[in-house]
Amino acid sequence: xxxxxxxxxxxxxxxxxxxxxxxxxxxxxxxxxxxxxxxxxxxxxxxxxxxxxxxxxxxxxxxxxxxxxxxxxxxxxxxxxxxxxxxxxxxxxxxxxxxxxxxxxxxxxxxxxxxxxxxxxxxxxxxxxxxxxxxxxxxxxxxxxxxxxxxxxxxxxxxxxxxxxxxxxxxxxxxxxxxxxxxxxxxxxxxxxxxxxxxxxxxxxxxxxxxxxxxxxxxxxxxxxxxxxxxxxxxxxxxxxxxxxxxxxxxxxxxxxxxxxxxxxxxxxxxxxxxxxxxxxxxxxxxxxxxxxxxxxxxxxxxxxxxxxxxxxxxxxxxxxxxxxxxxxxxxxxxxxxxxxxxxxxxxxxxxxxxxxxxxxxxxxxxxxxxxxxxxxxxxxxxxxxxxxxxxxxxxxxxxxxxxxxxxxxxxxxxxxxxxxxxxxxxxxxxxxxxxxxxxxxxxxxxxxxxxxxxxxxxxxxxxxxxxxxxxxxxxxxxxxxxxxxxxxxxxxxxxxxxxxxxxxxxxxxxxxxxxxxxxxxxxxxxxxxxxxxxxxxxxxxxxxxxxxxxxxxxxxxxxxxxxxxxxxxxxxxxxxxxxxxxxxxxxxxxxxxxxxxxxxxxxxxxxxxxxxxxxxxxxxxxxxxxxxxxxxxxxxxxxxxxx
Amino acid sequence: xxxxxxxxxxxxxxxxxxxxxxxxxxxxxxxxxxxxxxxxxxxxxxxxxxxxxxxxxxxxxxxxxxxxxxxxxxxxxxxxxxxxxxxxxxxxxxxxxxxxxxxxxxxxxxxxxxxxxxxxxxxxxxxxxxxxxxxxxxxxxxxxxxxxxxxxxxxxxxxxxxxxxxxxxxxxxxxxxxxxxxxxxxxxxxxxxxxxxxxxxxxxxxxxxxxxxxxxxxxxxxxxxxxxxxxxxxxxxxxxxxxxxxxxxxx
Numbered sequence: 001x002x003x004x005x006x007x008x009x010x011x012x013x014x015x016x017x018x019x020x021x022x023x024x025x026x027x028x029x030x031x032x033x034x035x036x037x038x039x040x041x042x043x044x045x046x047x048x049x050x051x052x053x054x055x056x057x058x059x060x061x062x063x064x065x066x067x068x069x070x071x072x073x074x075x076x077x078x079x080x081x082x083x084x085x086x087x088x089x090x091x092x093x094x095x096x097x098x099x100x101x102x103x104x105x106x107x108x109x110x111x112x113x114x115x116x117x118x119x120x121x122x123x124x125x126x127x128x129x130x131x132x133x134x135x136x137x138x139x140x141x142x143x144x145x146x147x148x149x150x151x152x153x154x155x156x157x158x159x160x161x162x163x164x165x166x167x168x169x170x171x172x173x174x175x176x177x178x179x180x181x182x183x184x185x186x187x188x189x190x191x192x193x194x195x196x197x198x199x200x201x202x203x204x205x206x207x208x209x210x211x212x213x214x215x216x217x218x219x220x221x222x223x224x225x226x227x228x229x230x231x232x233x234x235x236x237x238x239x240x241x242x243x244x245x246x247x248x249x250x251x252x253x254x255x256x257x258x259x260x261x262x263x264x265x266x267x268x269x270x271x272x273x274x275x276x277x278x279x280x281x282x283x284x285x286x287x288x289x290x291x292x293x294x295x296x297x298x299x300x301x302x303x304x305x306x307x308x309x310x311x312x313x314x315x316x317x318x319x320x321x322x323x324x325x326x327x328x329x330x331x332x333x334x335x336x337x338x339x340x341x342x343x344x345x346x347x348x349x350x351x352x353x354x355x356x357x358x359x360x361x362x363x364x365x366x367x368x369x370x371x372x373x374x375x376x377x378x379x380x381x382x383x384x385x386x387x388x389x390x391x392x393x394x395x396x397x398x399x400x401x402x403x404x405x406x407x408x409x410x411x412x413x414x415x416x417x418x419x420x421x422x423x424x425x426x427x428x429x430x431x432x433x434x435x436x437x438x439x440x441x442x443x444x445x446x447x448x449x450x451x452x453x454x455x456x457x458x459x460x461x462x463x464x465x466x467x468x469x470x471x472x473x474x475x476x477x478x479x480x481x482x483x484x485x486x487x488x489x490x491x492x493x494x495x496x497x498x499x500x501x502x503x504x505x506x507x508x509x510x511x512x513x514x515x516x517x518x519x520x521x522x523x524x525x526x527x528x529x530x531x532x533x534x535x536x537x538x539x540x541x542x543x544x545x546x547x548x549x550x551x552x553x554x555x556x557x558x559x560x561x562x563x564x565x566x567x568x569x570x571x572x573x574x575x576x577x578x579x580x581x582x583x584x585x586x587x588x589x590x591x592x593x594x595x596x597x598x599x600x601x602x603x604x605x606x607x608x609x610x611x612x613x614x615x616x617x618x619x620x621x622x623x624x625x626x627x628x629x630x631x632x633x634x635x636x637x638x639x640x641x642x643x644x
Numbered sequence: 645x646x647x648x649x650x651x652x653x654x655x656x657x658x659x660x661x662x663x664x665x666x667x668x669x670x671x672x673x674x675x676x677x678x679x680x681x682x683x684x685x686x687x688x689x690x691x692x693x694x695x696x697x698x699x700x701x702x703x704x705x706x707x708x709x710x711x712x713x714x715x716x717x718x719x720x721x722x723x724x725x726x727x728x729x730x731x732x733x734x735x736x737x738x739x740x741x742x743x744x745x746x747x748x749x750x751x752x753x754x755x756x757x758x759x760x761x762x763x764x765x766x767x768x769x770x771x772x773x774x775x776x777x778x779x780x781x782x783x784x785x786x787x788x789x790x791x792x793x794x795x796x797x798x799x800x801x802x803x804x805x806x807x808x809x810x811x812x813x814x815x816x817x818x819x820x821x822x823x824x825x826x827x828x829x830x831x832x833x834x835x836x837x838x839x840x841x842x843x844x845x846x847x848x849x850x851x852x853x854x855x856x857x858x859x860x861x862x863x864x865x866x867x868x869x870x871x872x873x874x875x876x877x878x879x880x881x882x883x884x885x886x887x888x889x890x891x892x893x894x895x
Binding site: 491494495497498499500501502503505506508509510512513514515516517518519520521527531 | 736805
């Protein structure tokens with residue numbers, strides 16, 4: 001028993017932080033219908049501001065005021081007023097992509113402002129972190145842990161007192177029950193909504209400041225993982241119950257530490273599973289809780305009382321324009337091909353070949369999200385599976401790298417089927433969360449073994465060789481990559497123009513109607529998920545062979561999120577969009593490389609902001625501009641006299 | 645033997661009994677109404693018949709086959725077509741494409757490998773689809789974006805999409821809602837004509853009794869999840885139990 005307690009007690013501070021976040025998430029989801037994926041970024045923002053203030057010599061209480069009482073609510077309020085408010089009744093895809101944009105843009109924006117140097121030993125909010133205050137069941141309780149637990153309990157006590165004994169508390173509880181009924185009762189629901197955003201952002205900020213000193217370094221990624229833990233805790237309360245979400249968070253923190261204590265130490269399982277527990281719990285919950293599934297099938301607590309969302313279609317189009325764009329695209333591609341073989345310097349050829357590999361990975365997002373309306377947040381993981389399969393087969397079984405690339409695609413497809421099968425019944429939000437959790441699970445456990453990604457060391461992939469043909473030179477490899485891109489694009493185009501593509505478009509439009517004309521949605525989703533995983537796998541293997549050495553870091557979950565945001569910005573509906581995305585991705589990176597390192601943060605900021613325009617320009621803000629320009633040029637040529 | 649035979653259907657949502665031991669049948673080529681006040685369980689019954697919801701008790705026979713455990717798409721392939729009360733259209737597709745995709749799925753032409761070798765492409769116009777477009781009066785708007793169509797045209801597209809599957813039975817869920825009087829009369833005429841030409845059986849949920857009279861021979865009345873009457877439209881509507889369900893007790 002003592003041993004059990006000594007393992008369990010260190011989990012309490014983590015549990016408290018999870019619980020705070022979970023409660024905040026449920027609050028805003030229930031009342032505004034927006035699942036705020038940027039919540040982790042809000043926690044990070046407060047933690048960073050607190051760190052900066054304290055390091056500048058401010059007293060802790062002043063830092064706390066600035067970070068948690070001022071910055072956190074302002075940030076949350078700004079997000080609600082300038083973004084979420086306008087997309088409350090939008091399709092779940094729009095809401096997710098917009099929140100994702102914020103999740104990616106906010107941490108980078110902060111690093112651009114405050115610098116991106118390493119921030120070691122984040123300060124503790126209240127009690128001295130080093131000091132041991134007392135012993136409990138053999139555990140030395142230090143100031144960080146003690147203050148985290150005390151502050152959490154105090155805040156939760158205050159919040160529940162407020163919700164039960166004040167006017168605004170009563171209104172907030174009513175809002176959580178039914179926003180529409182609150183309006184009908186003559187209450188200004190917008191004002192209550194603002195209060196809820198302030199409260200929930202305050203909780204995020206507090207959680208961020210409390211969590212930071214539990215890690216040795218202040219890193220944005222820790223807060224993304226915190227977010228997933230909070231989502232898992234919220235899922236324990238079926239995303240509706242505040243008390244269940246709170247206790248779910250506490251329980252998750254405790255079980256995490258228990259696992260760390262009881263699992264044999266020194267193995268990948270013990271070092272990986274402990275941090276990965278929330279993701280595993282989330283996946284199991286999504287699959288096992290029928291109530292949760294049902295809830296997500298309707299995917300929006302406000303659905304049914306709001307008017308149907310506006311259609312998602314390109315705002316500028318028409319047949320002539322489509323053909324013109326297609327022709328122009330082919331021409332650009334041909335010029336690009338010839339240029340790379342002739343005058344482009346070799347370091348840029350390398351960069352552009354990278355762009356081709358990314359384009360192939362991005363084709364999978366076009367297929368899944370653009371053509372089918374499904375959201376997968378683990379496409380980088382599938383790319384990793386492709387690369388590591390290729391590497392392992394080539395180094396250990398002497399398979400040719402060519403076959404390895406194909407095998408990489410095949411294995412990724414097989415894993416894709418395994419992931420898609422249970423996730424099938426989930427739509428929208430739940431599928432996104434399940435794939436996000438799967439990706440994080442792969443980061444922490446799956447890719448750490450020597451037979452897969454080999455942890456930090458990574459694996460080697462040689463360049464392919466075909467008989468006497470050798471692809472070690474940059475130009476030869478470029479040609480190979482280019483051919484692969486054409487083949488993969490042709491596959492996606494064939495699917496789009498064929499019956500499957502029309503069925504996918506139908507499914508995107510209305511799953512209900514697609515099923516009632518006889519479409520087997522389950523089979524269709526598995527098929528498209530598998531093909532998309534295969535594309536990502538091929539792209540990943542190609543990327544690996546180009547680089548020579550790749551490690552799990554090249555395919556981590558955060559990249560999956562970035563990929564999504566990049567493609568959505570450049571054009572998620574078309575094959576051209578995927579290629580634009582691949583090229584934009586590498587070229588922008590290369591260009592930013594010439595600037596001071598801090599400016600590299602511009603990259604996620606630009607694409608993050610691009611993603612939040614998704615609601616306005618579903619075809620992608622870059623694609624939209626391109627179409628506008630082409631259309632203007634065409635109309636100028638047709639009616640030159642109307643100018644001026 | 646009846647084309648559709650539902651016996652003792654029950655459906656509960658938690659503690660609420662939405663359908664309580666409901667039975668009905670539709671013969672080959674017959675048009676049958678299903679009326680009842682709001683919240684009577686009409687749409688729930690439709691959902692159970694085409695498989696969107698699973699029933700908690702009873703059984704459903706279609707064309708001699710037990711279908712109550714089959715998923716939606718299999719029931720559709722057996723020949724149950726459906727339209728929706730709140731339009732369920734495919735954003736970004738034209739009316740012609742709506743009909744084409746239904747027709748292709750019906751032909752079982754959705755194999756991925758066929759698409760990959762270019763066999764699944766739409767090259768020539770499909771005669772069945774063109775015929776339907778003309779029959780329903782959608783010829784002029786066949787290539788317009790679906791978002792630009794009126795509610796009335798949207799209803800026709802849904803009807804056409806269901807007919808493109810060549811169904812034996814059509815489930816029509818309040819086709820007149822959102823239509824003006826002229827459109828409603830027009831839609832009823834289209835239904836009558838479709839049935840005369842194709843002998844498709846129809847089960848029609850509808851509030852507009854004029855509309856019901858124009859289209860069906862007999863009707864069922866559903867109230868609070870129970871079937872309270874059935875028979876010819878005017879006779880049924882004269883029954884006291886039906887009048888009280890619609891208008892409350894008349895003294």
